[in-house]
Amino acid sequence: MQVEIITIGNEVLSGRTLDTNFAFLARALEEVSVPVVWHTTVGDVGERIGEALRRALTRADGVVMTGGLGPTPDDITRKAVAAALGRRLQLDDDVLARIRDRAKRSGRKLPASVESQALLPRGATAWPNPLGTAPGLLITQDEKPVILLPGVPQEMEALAVEFVIPYFRERSGLAVESFTLRTAGAFESQLHERIGKLPQRWPGAALAYLPSYFGVDLRVTVAGADPAPVHEVAMRAHEQLEARVRPVIYAEGARTMEEVVGDLLVARGWRIAVAESCTGGLMARRLTDIDGSSRYFERGYVTYSNASKVALLGVRPVDLDGHGAVSAPVAEQMARGAREQAGVEVGAGITGVAGPTGGSDEKPVGTVFIAVAAPDGAAVRTYRFMGTRRAIRERAAQTALDLVRRTLQGLPLDPALDG
């Protein structure tokens, strides 16, 4: 079955709010092999909402609409949908009771208009919203599902995960399995070359290459009529793909590099300190994005000036003069200095030219030196990253985290896809 998604809201149509709801739904539906074939966005205008819905019903097997279910006068989706489908709005006692109960528990006085959210198009099934007062709604029109979800992302996502995706999974009748291998340190073209036509050996499977600042994610989705062969193909695909690209895999699923590094540090009972120049605190920020990172993140130094590199990390002035602040010896001394000054097991050092100015023939924009110091010594590597200042900084921080991971796991520091 094929689905159309309709986003409703002036703030999205004006371009001021990025439509992350649509992206979330499209990805979640892809997970259960229900393709989204059209996406329409309209403002909070009843007649356009109705026209979009009627049009969608002529070309898709199901429609998911988000936005405009709130209690304010702008929120007219329920009314517009009821009109488009020729249904009356009726007060739903269960929904009303849940709204009143929620108001009571919150101890807040909710405006009377909130109760308008209990007015549902006739025949609608209400899915309780765990995070708000507007329920998700399922209406069956000419045997096609029309689903209405609130526009607040957390509420939409909760309802999608609890009701919408299971609904479509069951209705599509397909068994679906999927997995993601996250890689860092190899270009998409290198992965392509290494993987080649391998996916042709997996019936019912699709492989997507998803590049970002953090590397390339390899996502495999397998769909078929029967769960057993789908499971068998997914297992085989996982095994074969992993065997091809093992040296550059850092995580599976949605796990981030900073989560992997954090868990490795916790497992060893080790702590880390980082010294950054061109990344300006980005590596520290990523490590501390994790709640509980104080167990292993001891401190960070953002040593932008030469004076701070000398005073805080013990970088030798003669090396700053002789090799420059952007050099392998300085990166190594930053990593060693961070480790020793903090009295921890692992230190990292990053120095480079993030640009767009400051490059030279010898060290063009994108040149970055990264070092990791551990109990059995330090290592330093040189990189040439491409892109904007932001891209260079993000890639440098990701690569530094990956070097720390490789050190902690006892892996070679240089990814070699053919190894």
Place this chain on the structure above:
Amino acid sequence: MQVEIITIGNEVLSGRTLDTNFAFLARALEEVSVPVVWHTTVGDVGERIGEALRRALTRADGVVMTGGLGPTPDDITRKAVAAALGRRLQLDDDVLARIRDRAKRSGRKLPASVESQALLPRGATAWPNPLGTAPGLLITQDEKPVILLPGVPQEMEALAVEFVIPYFRERSGLAVESFTLRTAGAFESQLHERIGKLPQRWPGAALAYLPSYFGVDLRVTVAGADPAPVHEVAMRAHEQLEARVRPVIYAEGARTMEEVVGDLLVARGWRIAVAESCTGGLMARRLTDIDGSSRYFERGYVTYSNASKVALLGVRPVDLDGHGAVSAPVAEQMARGAREQAGVEVGAGITGVAGPTGGSDEKPVGTVFIAVAAPDGAAVRTYRFMGTRRAIRERAAQTALDLVRRTLQGLPLDPALDG
């Protein structure tokens, strides 16, 4: 006139790529008072591209399409549009010459398929693409413009700015002016209350409240038939709005807080050092997002552990014990310590509970103490930020930058809207 935007591309329809092109175009068209009333996304499927275009021409006065103009077999927009409009594809010699010239200048060997980009629907005007080989195309169908732009964001944006926006500005016949005042430190509801019905005194003007982690932007757009009254209203609106909310304005237009702070530091010839705990390097990262920030950013400390606060910043252990690491005295000593250790004019200190765990009755999640130290002393403030770990960290960093700005500008540290 009203416009429909059509996005073409499997990667957008799958939800894996956020449609920033649409957002850019919608905002740019709003600038010239040309409202976008429909937005449709389809995949790289000729028949759906054609249907989307035909439908758009029935309900809008103009259509802008992005994506699918590249040289690969996936890129079928030109062909699909030609078919939908009943036009033949013809080789355009000028476009072909530009493609060959570009290939020659780049010194790269381009695949022959690139020349397919010179095949244009009959009657199309080509707008030269300064950043790539696919030109923008303008086709007039039944007196309505149909505009085709490449999907690569930089190329799309360059063509939009140089050709598309001026085209619609001229065609709409409207004079438009707009400005944005950026505020930090006041809630949207407080701004609403303060501004009230003021915009009703500005004929042809619309005021939008645009909240984010960084505060609330106030955007005013004035449109009308004649440039002179539009300009007069825009000037008056600027003056009156500024007078109402002056104490919380930190910038105009697209300027960021870190740019404002950087320029103030450069103007004084001062330098800054920051000491962060709960923000984990985010304030340092923002200050160093700016190319050239080494002129004023001396160093940053990410003092996550108590030991690092004592060793690097001279925070007194007795205060860590007595008041806790999240406290006003520790924030102040962090700011003073950063300033003194770095030997610079300005220091900042941030300590708080970013959550989601680690809160207490006395100091719930979101409690953040921020201090600024300058040559004439230090000040510290307490905040209670709401939201996720990410929101709390972003708001804390923005507020810390704002306190530095206020210190540098000699303004009161506490925004008072009624002042």
